[in-house]
Amino acid sequence: MSNHSGAPLTLLCLASYEKGHRFLEEAKNLGCRVFLLTSLSLKDTAVWPAVDDIFYMPDDHHEWNLQHTLLAVSHLWRTQHIDRIIPLDDFDVEKAAALREHLRVPGMGESQTRFFRDKLAMRLRTSENGVRVPRFVHALNYEAVRLFLETVPGPWVFKPRLMAGALGIKKCYDAQEVWDHIHRVGDDQGLYLIEEFIPGDVLHVDSIWFDGQMQYAVASRYGAPPLEVSQGGGIFMTRLLERGSDLEQGLLQLNERVLQVMGLENGVSHTEFICAHHDGRLYFLETSARVGGAHISDLLEYSTGINMWTEWAKIEVACATGGGYQVPSAHSEYGGLLVSLARQEWPDTSSFCDPELVWRMHKLHHIGFIVKSHDIGRIDYLLHEYAARVRAGYHASAPAQETARD
Ligand SMILES: Nc1ncnc2c1ncn2[C@@H]1O[C@H](COP(=O)(O)OP(=O)(O)OP(=O)(O)O)[C@@H](O)[C@H]1O
Numbered sequence: 006m007s008n009h010s011g012a013p014l015t016l017l018c019l020a021s022y023e024k025g026h027r028f029l030e031e032a033k034n035l036g037c038r039v040f041l042l043t044s045l046s047l048k049d050t051a052v053w054p055a056v057d058d059i060f061y062m063p064d065d066h067h068e069w070n071l072q073h074t075l076l077a078v079s080h081l082w083r084t085q086h087i088d089r090i091i092p093l094d095d096f097d098v099e100k101a102a103a104l105r106e107h108l109r110v111p112g113m114g115e116s117q118t119r120f121f122r123d124k125l126a127m128r129l130r131t132s133e134n135g136v137r138v139p140r141f142v143h144a145l146n147y148e149a150v151r152l153f154l155e156t157v158p159g160p161w162v163f164k165p166r167l168m169a170g171a172l173g174i175k176k177c178y179d180a181q182e183v184w185d186h187i188h189r190v191g192d193d194q195g196l197y198l199i200e201e202f203i204p205g206d207v208l209h210v211d212s213i214w215f216d217g218q219m220q221y222a223v224a225s226r227y228g229a230p231p232l233e234v235s236q237g238g239g240i241f242m243t244r245l246l247e248r249g250s251d252l253e254q255g256l257l258q259l260n261e262r263v264l265q266v267m268g269l270e271n272g273v274s275h276t277e278f279i280c281a282h283h284d285g286r287l288y289f290l291e292t293s294a295r296v297g298g299a300h301i302s303d304l305l306e307y308s309t310g311i312n313m314w315t316e317w318a319k320i321e322v323a324c325a326t327g328g329g330y331q332v333p334s335a336h337s338e339y340g341g342l343l344v345s346l347a348r349q350e351w352p353d354t355s356s357f358c359d360p361e362l363v364w365r366m367h368k369l370h371h372i373g374f375i376v377k378s379h380d381i382g383r384i385d386y387l388l389h390e391y392a393a394r395v396r397a398g399y400h401a402s403a404p405a406q407e408t409a410r411d
C-alpha cells in the first residue's frame with residue numbers, strides 16, 4: 006500500500022491505553038507500515054499485534070507530556086515520513102491533533118477536535134445549530150453561574166469538559182453544592198461546565214463516516230445510565246434498539262445531524278443521547294471521534310458483522326490513498342452486552358449456557374457476556390435474567406476510579 010508519492014503508506018497510532026488491536030491488524034492487512042506510540046507503563050503487560058515498530062512514552066497514569074510527545078514524534082520524523090496520525094483512545098485525540106498541526110499531517114486539527122472532546126464546545130456548537138441539549142453554563146463567570154442556578158431548576162451536574170468514563174462528574178442537589186465544587190477546583194474552574202440533570206434513558210449511536218457522509222449507524226440503549234453504573238457500582242448493560250422503531254429512527258436522524266454540525270468527515274463516532282423521562286424527547290449528551298469502549302464494538306460485531314475498528318482502518322487508508330470506501334453489507338440481528346465487576350477472581354460462568362450466548366469476558370475480577378438473537382424480546386429477557394443472576398452470585402462494586410476506564 007503506497008501513499009501519493011509512491012512510498013509505503015505509514016500510520017502512526019497513539020494508544021495511551023491498550024486499545025485498537027483490530028485497527029492495527031487491519032492496517033497491517035491492508036499493507037500499511039504501522040508505528041505504535043504507547044504508554045511505557047503498558048510495556049510489560051500489553052499484548053499488541055505485530056506492527057512495524059513500537060515506541061514508548063513515559064506516562065503518569067497513562068498521561069503523556071504533550072511537549073515531550075511532540076519532541077518524540079519530531080525525532081522519529083527526522084528519518085521517517087508519516088502519512089496519518091491515528092488516536093486509538095479518547096485521550097489520544099488531542100495529542101493526535103496537536104501532532105497533526107505541528108507536522109502538518111492531514112486529519113482533524115485542534116479546533117475541529119474540540120467538538121469531539123470538549124463538552125462545552127459540544128454544547129455550544131449543537132445548541133447554536135438548533136439541537137436540543139440540557140441547559141448549561143460554563144463554570145467560570147460568577148454572575149452567569151448565579152443566574153443559571155437561579156433560573157434552571159436542579160439537580161445539576163458539575164462536569165469536567167475533557168474527561169471520560171464519567172470521571173469527575175458530580176451530581177448536585179442544591180446550589181451551594183455547586184459553588185463548593187467551583188471553589189474546590191479553584192483556578193481550574195474554567196475546565197468545568199454545569200448543566201441541568203435530565204433523568205432519562207441513555208442511548209448511543211455508533212456510526213461510520215466517509216467523505217463527510219454517514220455510511221452506517223447502529224442505535225442502542227444502555228441499561229442503567231452510565232453515571233449510575235460507574236459511580237453507583239451497577240451492572241453495565243447495553244443492547245441494540247429495535248430497527249425501524251420511532252426511537253431508533255429519531256436517534257439515527259439526530260445523530261447524523263449532530264455529526265454534520267460537528268463536521269465529522271472521516272472515521273467513526275460513538276455519540277450519546279438522553280431520552281428524557283419528563284417529555285420523551287431526545288437530548289444530545291456527548292459525541293466522540295472514536296470507537297465505543299467497554300466491548301461495545303464486540304457487541305456490534307456479533308449483532309451486525311461490522312467491526313468499527315476494522316472499518317475505521319479501511320477509511321483511513323482510503324483517505325490517504327484517495328481510494329473509495331464501501332461499508333460491507335451488514336446482517337441485522339440483535340445483541341445485548343453485560344459487564345460487571347466480580348467478587349471472584351476468575352468467576353465460573355459455566356451455568357450460563359444459552360445458545361444465544363456468543364461471548365464471555367475473560368478478565369480478572371470481571372464477568373461479562375454478549376448474547377445475540379433475531380428476537381429482540383429474547384435479548385431483553387436474557388439480559389434481565391443474567392443481570393439478576395450476576396447481582397446475586399458475582400457482582401462486586403469498586404470505587405468509581407477503578408472501574409471507569411475499562
Ligand atoms: N445533563 C445530564 N443529565 C443526566 N445525566 C447526565 C447528564 N450529563 C451526564 N449524565 C450522566 O453521566 C454520564 C456520563 O456523562 P458524559 O457522557 O457526558 O461523560 P463522560 O465522562 O464522557 O462519560 P463516558 O465516557 O462514560 O461516556 C452519562 O452517561 C449520564 O448517565
Ligand SMILES: [Mg+2]
Binds near residue numbers: 170231277
Ligand atoms: Mg458519555
